[in-house]
Amino acid sequence: MNHFSFWGGLCLLLFTVLNSSLAILNTPANRLMFDDWENGAHRSECIRCAVVGNGGILNGSRKGKEIDEHDYVFRVNGAALTGFENDVGSRTSFYTFSTNTMRNSMRSYARVGYRGPPISKETRYIFLPDHDRDYILMKAASTHTAIDQGPERSKNPPTYFGEDVTVEKFKIYHPDFIRYLRNRFLHSNLLKTGARRIYRPSTGAVMLLAAIHTCDQVDAYGFMTPDYTLYSDHYYDKQRRAVRFFANHDMRMEMRLWQELHNAGLINLFMRQ
Numbered sequence: 001m002n003h004f005s006f007w008g009g010l011c012l013l014l015f016t017v018l019n020s021s022l023a024i025l026n027t028p029a030n031r032l033m034f035d036d037w038e039n040g041a042h043r044s045e046c047i048r049c050a051v052v053g054n055g056g057i058l059n060g061s062r063k064g065k066e067i068d069e070h071d072y073v074f075r076v077n078g079a080a081l082t083g084f085e086n087d088v089g090s091r092t093s094f095y096t097f098s099t100n101t102m103r104n105s106m107r108s109y110a111r112v113g114y115r116g117p118p119i120s121k122e123t124r125y126i127f128l129p130d131h132d133r134d135y136i137l138m139k140a141a142s143t144h145t146a147i148d149q150g151p152e153r154s155k156n157p158p159t160y161f162g163e164d165v166t167v168e169k170f171k172i173y174h175p176d177f178i179r180y181l182r183n184r185f186l187h188s189n190l191l192k193t194g195a196r197r198i199y200r201p202s203t204g205a206v207m208l209l210a211a212i213h214t215c216d217q218v219d220a221y222g223f224m225t226p227d228y229t230l231y232s233d234h235y236y237d238k239q240r241r242a243v244r245f246f247a248n249h250d251m252r253m254e255m256r257l258w259q260e261l262h263n264a265g266l267i268n269l270f271m272r273q
């Protein structure tokens, strides 16, 4: 199953792919996470972020309004919004994904109305690079050119991010940042096993930790809590189903980290009990 993307594959990336893709991001907007903060688009004194995972705990939560009232709203992967606004809100300032997880979400959650990344004026797209696919898609999308190789091969420029998306809307996590998160925050016991080669923090974990490193205040919603067996896997599931675990992530370790950060006052984690 290609969910198990091969982290080590980055080392094999052709230098030219990396170089030509990253050169595109060399604009002032791509230097900062909050590139619109300075122009006073927001009026609060500190940067308040809502970071929204896709957990079933959000079903019936009625947190949508509260989420949308933050300066920035972060979302991830199969973040279906239509019909779920009361519980999860409707704004998306930052959408975090890898090309692989986005395509998987489009396949798996089309049934619940997930058609692709949210598109709005404020939305920025943050790639979590785990494959040369990510650099290739980012370049093609921002330059409006077709992709002539790999699984996203297309005759026309990719339209996942809207027809007239600009380069200012794209960001990409530095692979060293992901390594730092893995080593300092989520150094799982899986690293001592055969799963070492595929293990990495989940996309949601990278999103939440990136927010913790950049926002002044982080309110996290829809992340796994110790009572997770009481909720469906996702808030948009049509039928209740148990949380699924994958061999390339350590979701229980992530859950314990969110509890620690919450108890230390570093995040405010939405819990129902």
Ligand SMILES: *[C@@H]1O[C@H](CO)[C@@H](O)[C@H](O)[C@H]1NC(C)=O
Binding pocket: 056, 059, 060, 231, 232, 235, 236, 237, 238, 239, 240, 241
């Ligand atoms: C979501 O909540 C509603 C109301 O409590 C419930 O009927 C429904 O089964 C829940 N959905 C899932 C997938 O658990």
